[in-house]
Amino acid sequence: MQVRLEIFWAVALVALLIVEGATAQLVTIWFACGALAALIAAIFGAKLWLQVTLFIVVSGVTLAATRPLVKKVTKRKSTPLNADRCIGQTAIVTQKIDNVMGTGEAKVSGTVWTARSADDSVIEEGKTVSVEKIEGVKLIVKEKE
Secondary structure (H helix, E strand, C coil): CHHHHHHHHHHHHHHHHHHHHHCCCCCCHHHHHHHHHHHHHHHCCCCHHHHHHHHHHHHHHHHHHHHHHHHHHHCCCCCCCCCHHHCCCEEEEEEEEECCCCEEEEEECCEEEEEEECCCCCECCCCEEEEEEEECCEEEEEECC
16 A cells, blocks of 8 residues: 555656646645655655645645745736826827817827827816826826816
8 A cells, every 4th residue: 555655646746746847837836845745754654644634734834935935026017018107197288189079189298199088078278187098099188177
């Protein structure tokens, strides 16, 4: 029976490492550590309940100890696109904004954009507006009070 358990844990360890190697993120490394601990216990003749307990405990401890660090290191930083940087900025209306007529332009950060009113109000040329969001290539703006 001991030989089968050693083979089981060795196969589990190899399978978990193969899965880990095939994925782009760390997903099974903690369980591979648990399988290694259980394999070592099996080699030294430990009972099945101890092997399973070691697998669970070592997997849980390594997961709890390293997961926050791994998440911090592998966290992808989102870099705002140039257009996204306009959101929240102040713009000047360079052409009357009228959603019904489909007209309007605003200048923000030195760039002139097609603009539409967020609340369908008409905004006259020269007014100061706040960029609420971007839809396609249009700024959605709201007049500042």
